[in-house]
Amino acid sequence: MFLEFKAEVEKVLKQALASYEYKDLEIVESEHADIASTVAFSLARSYKRAPKEIAEDIVNHLPAENTLISHAVATGPYINFYVSEFFLHKTLQQIREGLEPVEKNRGKIIIEHTSANADGPLHIGHLRNAIIGDILARVLKRAGFDVETQYYVNDLGRQIAVAVWGAGRMAFAADKKADHAVADVYIAANRELEEHSEYVNAVEELMRKYEAGDDATVRRYETVVNTCLTGVKETLKRLNIKHDLFVLEGEFVRSGAVDAVVNELMQKGDVKLDGTALLLQLEGIEKELVIKRSDGTSLYTTRDLAYHRWKSNRCDRMIDVFGKDHELVSQQLTKALALLSVKSPEYVIFAFVSLPSGSLSTRAGRYISADELIEKIEERAYEEVEKRRDDLDAVKKPEIARMVGIGALRYDMVKVSPDKHIVFDFDDALDIEKKGAPFVQYSHARACSILRAAAAKGVLTDDVYDLALLREDSELELIKMLSKFDYLIAGVASDLKPHRIAKYARELAEYFNLFYRYCPVLNADEEHRKARLALVDCARVVLSNVLDVLGIKAPEEM
């Protein structure tokens, strides 16, 4: 609803500024008003008048009657706008009718995220990728896009060849989760290769045979990749993350799509021969990009070109969630795709997660697996539930612990800007009390609790109510906060900054808690009770929606 308020402010401000020349309306969010404009400052310069005077003049030229705006005031040089009663009313009404996207059918977006190598379990670094990607997918869906999520499976890299080679020498441990069993073999194989360089040839032969499509080799690869992915999918499921499609790199080599890309680049790009290898010179990038190895096999970047060309034909926009290490690659990708007349993907690049002891590495066995973290955080959450809610039964306790644990984990990973490097601290990650997610979940549970008690008393929440009775600051502020949900979704859908959702969720919960503290609902007189119950219901709906966007479950009690 806030989007519509802002649109109206823009409209009337433009009218009031008809006699002025201005570049921008300079509409800003402000703590002194529901929305404000600072345009008087810049007009002051060109018109050589005091900003205060100009602000007053503009306010005098605003239309007297508006729908969503109650009034506007010039406070010194600032022009402050305030929402109307009708705005508050419409906000609650819209929420009760269901939070539908303002715009629909905005086109198809394919978002690629996670895409961890199939050589072991997901670790905490992959988690950041997966959670950012998953939340963006949820935001874009709500913003009215048709979204498909893809996991790009690297089955052609040297890493996988090493794992396949290792699997030929030792079996996967049967008593371990599949992806962990693959990691054990992969780590052991790496160690062996370091000690015995004569085995390296065997690995390279596997790579050549796989690309050539040798049946027996393909089957060996498939076993390793599928084994690992089975485990990875289990982990993702626990985190409430689902991919619509798993796409194997190898398919693009065997279908001839990679060769087609190489041939086309030879015609359209600045390609030169270095021995038998092919190098592509890209504009603005000093280093040439190798598009074909001397031995004729393909490289990651070339396969990625074929993958993106394929994707581009299936959607209107492509979004790739990448770690910071892929930044140069993404620039090369964009430039090479331009040569092929393929639209560029949009990149969401996040800085790394490292351990206090240094960077993460599956090969060196230096990582914390997502499974281990999930396990421990759910245990911690369970202890917390036991401590606080001993009255709950044996089914509910672990259920709530799972919601709280996973919620805390997801919230933690998304709350900081993707630009920020994270040094992972296990103790800190497990400190449930400090987390943002339980705070938001708790507010939701409180709202549900009031509604349950009301239902038990036979008070219906869809009773007709008089909005004019909601006059307390905490009530008005809460409604305004609720109105900003659509504004937030629209904003994040365009700037792709998912941490803003986490911030909003926390603030919304805070406003609800204040309302809860200052405005008794069930013990209020009948008319106030009806109006406040409607507000509680709206708060519950938005809290549950914002949690859903974060991929966090909203418990009805905790």
Added chain:
RNA sequence: GGGCCCGUGGCUUAGCUAGGAUAAAGCACCGGCCUUCUAAGCCGGGGAUCGCGGGUUCGAAUCCCGCCGGGUCCGCCA
């Protein structure tokens, strides 16, 4: 060496793209609030030369230049 990113109370961060009103939160610390809808909550308090130095501007955490500290990339790896 070059490119990109980060540097905000003791700790973790928001704000920076489009410069504006006393720099905003959480954690930690100190002090209050459970006979009223869940205290995973609420209220109050102390604590910041926004890395450093210049510049632009009526106005800079925000824009520009330089420096310092951290991260990351610069593979016929992925």
